[in-house]
């Protein structure tokens with residue numbers, strides 16, 4: 507007998523394989539041999555999907571809203587086997603909450619949030635891996651530090667007790683070629699690494715533009731809909 511869970515597992519497995527094939531082809535095209543980390547973005551989808559993904563070998567998941575992420579972190583069956591990346595806009599009043607369950611915070615973009623997250627992590631007795639979210643367009647509202655301010659923010663993070671600076675992250679601007687945007691992110695990454703050689707992560711690339719991100723040296727891809735399906739139908 508085929509249950510709904512079996513059907514969903516098969517669907518996720520097929521989608522994961524298709525995404526892994528895309529990554530493999532992109533690596534070949536780019537002449538790269540180092541495999542990027544795949545962070546599967548599970549926002550809007552239930553903890554049961556996370557359980558299936560973990561079973562299928564996924565080690566990293568991404569969430570973008572505190573309330574949903576914290577509930578899901580508590581619900582996931584094998585929490586210790588999965589790294590939870592917080593990738594959404596972070597307000598300083600949510601930082602203490604996020605510090606309790608996230609393993610990685612990718613979306614640090616303001617001094618005030620750095621301070622709040624550091625304090626939250628210390629209170630929780632934890633050390634968090636973080637990346638700086640860099641703004642690659644002039645439009646406001648999507649978050650991110652301006653490229654020219656990234657090095658100063660990196661210094662601030664490096665001076666905290668409970669945050670470990672791992673690198674940079676960005677979302678490509680809407681409606682324009684992602685490749686030059688990701689090239690820009692790579693330049694910011696180079697600049698940050700001059701002062702902080704261990705900050706090697708470059709998180710870029712989503713369902714629609716992972717090939718361009720791989721071509722520009724992404725070490726982490728954040729892929730949601732290509733694996734879980736359209737979020738629209740699940741709202």
Ligand SMILES: *Cc1c(COP(=O)(O)O)cnc(C)c1O
Pocket residue numbers: 547549570593594677712713714728729730731732
């Ligand atoms: C939702 C989200 C993703 C995943 O987007 P898809 O297009 O579904 O792959 C990646 N990064 C961030 C910051 C997101 O909010």
